[in-house]
Amino acid sequence: MVDSRGKHAESAGRLPSDAFQNDGARRGFHRLHFEPGLESEFRVYYDAVNRGQARVVFLFGAMILLVFSLHNLHAYAPPLNHMAFFVQGVVLAPILALAWLGSYVERLRLAVLSLACLSAVTVGLFSLYAQAYRQGEPFPYEGMLLLLMVGYFAVGLRFPQALAFGVLLVLTFVLSEIAWSPEQGRLPRHVLYLISANVIGAIGAYSHEYSRRHEFLAARQLRSEANRDGLTGLHNRRYLDEQFPRLWAQAQRERRRIAVAFFDVDYFKAYNDAKGHLAGDDCLRALARALAAQAQRPLDIAVRYGGEEFLLVWFDLDPAEVLVDIAERARQRVAALGLPHEASPVGDFVSVSCGAAATVPTAGQDPMAFLERADAALYEAKRRGRNQTVAVPHFVAPEEVMYSQPEIVET
Structure with a gap:
C-alpha cells in the first residue's frame, strides 16, 4: 500500500471487513x-x-x-x-x-x-x-x-x-x-x-x-x-459521493495531494458472453480483492464505480510522480491473477485499462472536474489500445485540462 511518504508496499489483498462481523x-x-x-x-x-x-x-x-x-x-x-x-x-x-x-x-x-x-x-x-x-x-x-x-x-x-x-x-x-x-x-x-x-x-x-x-x-x-457493493464488498458510488467531497476539503485545508485511478476491465462483455455471468461475478470479486489491496490506509478508498469499472483514491500521495508507479502496480496486480480470457483481443488473460490523476486541491478547483480528468485519462488508455495506464500526476486547474500532458505506461 502507499505509506505517508508515497511509497508502495504489498499487503495481503483482503477486502475491508465490517467491524460488526469482525x-x-x-x-x-x-x-x-x-x-x-x-x-x-x-x-x-x-x-x-x-x-x-x-x-x-x-x-x-x-x-x-x-x-x-x-x-x-x-x-x-x-x-x-x-x-x-x-x-x-x-x-x-x-x-x-x-x-x-x-x-x-x-x-x-x-x-x-x-x-x-x-x-x-x-x-x-x-x-x-x-x-x-x-x-x-x-x-x-x-x-x-x-x-x-x-x-x-x-x-x-x-x-x-x-x-x-x-x-x-x-x-x-x-x-x-x-x-x-x-x-x-x-x-x-x-x-x-x-x-x-x-x-x-x-x-x-x-x-x-x-x-x-x-x-x-x-x-x-x-x-x-448501505455503503458497500453487494457483489465485491468494496465501497459503492453512494459512499464515494459522500466521502470524496470531505476528503477533497481536508486535502485542500491541509495542502495534501489527493490521487485517483479508474480501472476498467478490458472486453468484459466478451468475457461474460464466453464464460457466463457467474464466472463474470467471480472475476469481478477477484479483481476487487487485488485492487483493494492497493488502497488500505485509513483515508484511502476502494470503490466499485459501476459495472466492471473500479476506482481507487489515495490521500496524501507524495511525490506526485509516484502516481504512475502505484497505478501501474495495481494494473499489473490484476494481470498477475492470470485469469484466462480467450475472447480478449489484447491478451490471453483478464486485463484492465487505467486512467489516473493527482493534484493538491486549491480553492479554484472542482473535485468533479478532477474526477472527470482521471476518467478522460482512462478513455485515453482505452483509445490507445487498452491494457495500459495513462496518468496525469500534476493536474492543476480545470482550464488546464486540455493542455495536461499525460504519462503513458504500456505493457
Whole structure:
C-alpha cells in the first residue's frame, strides 16, 4: 500500500471487513469496551444519543432546586434555612442551568458536564447535612437516592463512571454519618437502602449501556451495508459521493495531494458472453480483492464505480510522480491473477485499462472536474489500445485540462 511518504508496499489483498462481523467488534462486548478505534466511535455515538435526555434533566433539576430552596426557606430555622436557600437556589440551580446551556455546545463532552453537576450537587447536599446535624434538625437523606438514580440513568454516564460515582456517594455518606450524626442507630438502615439502590442502579445501567452498544453495532452494520457493493464488498458510488467531497476539503485545508485511478476491465462483455455471468461475478470479486489491496490506509478508498469499472483514491500521495508507479502496480496486480480470457483481443488473460490523476486541491478547483480528468485519462488508455495506464500526476486547474500532458505506461 502507499505509506505517508508515497511509497508502495504489498499487503495481503483482503477486502475491508465490517467491524460488526469482525470478532474484534465483539471482543470485550460483555466488559463494555470495544477495541480502541471502535470504542472512540461508540463514545461519540453514546454522547450524541444521551445528550437530549441529559439536557432535559439539567433544566428540570435546576427548576426542582429552585422549588426546594423556597420550600426550605420556610421549613427550617435559621441559619439552615438561609443556607439551604443559598446553596440550592443561588449556587446549584445556576450551575445546572449553565450545564443545560453547555449541553448545546457539541465540543463539550456530556460526561464532563454530568460529573461536574453531580459533584456540585453532592457537595452542596453534604454541606446542608453538616449544618443540619449542627442544629440538631433532621435533613432528608432521600436526596441521595434521587442523586444515585440520576447518575445511573439520566445524564449519559457510561456504566463505569456511574458505578464509581455511586460507590463514592455511599462511602461519603457513611463517613459523614459517622462523623456528624449523634444517632448512629439509623445508619445501618440508611446504608442498606443506599446499597440496594446502588445495586439496582448498577444492574440497570449495565443493561442500558449493553443495549446501546448493541444498537450502535447494528446501526453501524446497516450503514456499512448501505455503503458497500453487494457483489465485491468494496465501497459503492453512494459512499464515494459522500466521502470524496470531505476528503477533497481536508486535502485542500491541509495542502495534501489527493490521487485517483479508474480501472476498467478490458472486453468484459466478451468475457461474460464466453464464460457466463457467474464466472463474470467471480472475476469481478477477484479483481476487487487485488485492487483493494492497493488502497488500505485509513483515508484511502476502494470503490466499485459501476459495472466492471473500479476506482481507487489515495490521500496524501507524495511525490506526485509516484502516481504512475502505484497505478501501474495495481494494473499489473490484476494481470498477475492470470485469469484466462480467450475472447480478449489484447491478451490471453483478464486485463484492465487505467486512467489516473493527482493534484493538491486549491480553492479554484472542482473535485468533479478532477474526477472527470482521471476518467478522460482512462478513455485515453482505452483509445490507445487498452491494457495500459495513462496518468496525469500534476493536474492543476480545470482550464488546464486540455493542455495536461499525460504519462503513458504500456505493457
